[in-house]
Amino acid sequence: MSGDSIAPTPPQNLDAERSVLAAMLLNRDIVDEVVARISAEAFYRPAHQKIFSAMCELTERHTPIDHLSLAERLEARGELKEIGDKAYIIELANNDYAIFNWEHHVDIIKREKLLRDLIRAAENIKSLGYSETDDAAGSIEQAEKMLFDVTNQRIEKSFTDIEKLLGDSVAMLEKMAQNKTGIMGVTTGFTDLDRLLSGMRGGDLIILAARPGVGKTSLALNIAINAARSGAHIAFFSLEMPATQLTHRILSSEASVDNSKLRSGNLNAADWKDIIDTCSKLSELKFSIDDTPGLTITELRAKARRQLQKVEKGVIVLDYLQLMSAGGNGSADRWIAVGDISRGLKILAKELDVPILALSQLSRNVENRPNKRPQLSDLRESGNIEQDADVVMFIDRSLSEEEAEQDNRPPMGMGRLVVGKNRNGATMDIDLVFDNAYTRFRDYYRPQGM
Known part of the structure; x- marks a missing residue:
């Protein structure tokens, strides 16, 4: 008898995979739900990975999914015969019962994928243990990261309503009266900016860019909260900062409590009263945060559609554009990948008829002059950002007294919103006050006669 052992089959459930693919073929709405929860890599069978990826491509191209369009896309990719030809697609489409239990089957696929990843991590950790190295601490760190990457998948990242983030220990206040300013779109809460743009209008891609540390996340949060107060539903995608940190910033800004106090927990009785009162008011807002890192445009689209498809007035905020994953174009030139992302955001804004406020980094050129x-x-990284955007705004703020003393620089405590592109109107500079302690921008009111 041979001493060679046969490796066991990795965890997988092909019936569940077939059922989910069949449900996606039978019901277009299920596609977005599935894409928001799993990726192609979650499928064990390579043929199923290819079918899932082809469906995602059809969705991105706004092409209806059926057995004919799917077969055509797979043939164009040179993969039709690899998956079992048209006969296999027809077999999937004939599973009418798949639409009833697809959510449970998605959970099964996720569980099996998690177990396979755990096995793979264990094998890699075993190899680390056998490797001859003097850096045992480094090996342990690598092993911990491998396990963390696996266990982190157990937490399904999705929207978390701000009411739960803030807590619902305080009573809800009466809803704010409807906005009566006559603004065509969703208000930003900044008088001169609203006057220039007539509000943020559905279908517009608005880029907000700045140097690191200048306050683009703070201004985006200020605008988002102001828009929520006017009755808009906010879908805030934070690819850089966890939802809890964003919540602290919102509390600091809205309650006028020093952000350093919130970070340290050194709060007095007056601070607690302001925080509780603010939580009560903010809990009424339709404001949700998704802090999933490395989203692709397909995943963002699926989550945004699920969150905003039935609301009358919505706004998407993305912080920030360069942190999005290129998906299938991960190995492509970053210039091209970011261009594809910005184009995808513009298409999404038009499709959902909502404004998208997307934050962007600036290149290092601004620091070197x-x-x-x-x-x-x-x-940064793509001229297509300017091309795709309807509005491009920059925050210009001095970061030191020395910089503020230079010619044509904003004084300390002030910010300048430079509207560099406005597809539907004029461009201009808008002065704002920046309250550093509360990470808050607000309107600047000039003294009369100035």
């Missing part, structure tokens, strides 16, 4: 005022050419 004496004049720190940002300009359109500073947009």
Whole structure:
């Protein structure tokens, strides 16, 4: 008898995989739900991975999914014969019962994928243990990261309503009266900006860019909260900062409690009263945060559609654009990948008829020149950002007393919103006050006669 052992079959459930693919074929709405919960890699059988990826491509192209369009897409990818030809697709489509239990079957696929990843991590950790190295601490760190990457998948990242983030220990206040300013779109809460843009309008892609540390996340949160107060539903995608940290920033800004106090927990009785009162008011807002890292445009689209498809007035905020994953174009030139992402955001804004406020980094060029005022050419990694955007705004703020003393620089405590592109109107500079302690921007009211 041979001493060679046969490796056991990795965890998998092909019936569940077939059922989920069949449900996606039978019901277009199920596609977005599935894409928001699993990726192609979750399927064990390579043929099923290819079918799932082809369905995602059809969805991105706004092509209806049926057995004919799916077969055509797979043939164009050179994969039709690999998956079992048209006969296999027809077999999937004939499973009418799949639409009833697809959610349970998605959970099965996720569980089996998690177990396979755990096995793979264990094998890699075993190899680390046998490797001859003097850096045992480094090996342990690598092993911990491998396990963390697996266990982190157990937490299904999705929207968390701000009411739960803030807590519902305080009573709900009466809903704010409807906005009566006559603004065509959703208000930003900043008088001069609303006057220039007539509000944020459905279908618009609005880019907000700035140097690191200038306050683009703070301004985006200020705008989002102001929009929520006007009755808009906010879908805030945070690819950089956890939802809890964003919540602290919102509390600091809205309750006028020093952000350093919130970070340290050194709060007095007056601070607690302000926080509780603010929580009560904010709990009424339709404001949700998704802090899933590395989202692809397909995943963002699926989650946004699920969150906003039945609301009358919605806004999507993305922080920030360059942290999005290119998905299938991960190995492509970053310039092209970011261009694809910005184009995808513009298409999504039009499809859902909502404004998208997308934050963006600036290139290092602005740091290397004496004049720190940002300009359109500073947009990082892709000229397509400017091309796709309806509005491009920059935050210009001095980060030191020395910088503030230079010619044409904003004084300390002030910010300048540079509207560098406005597809439907004029461009201009808008002065704002920046309250650093509360990470808050607000309108600047000029003294009369100035």
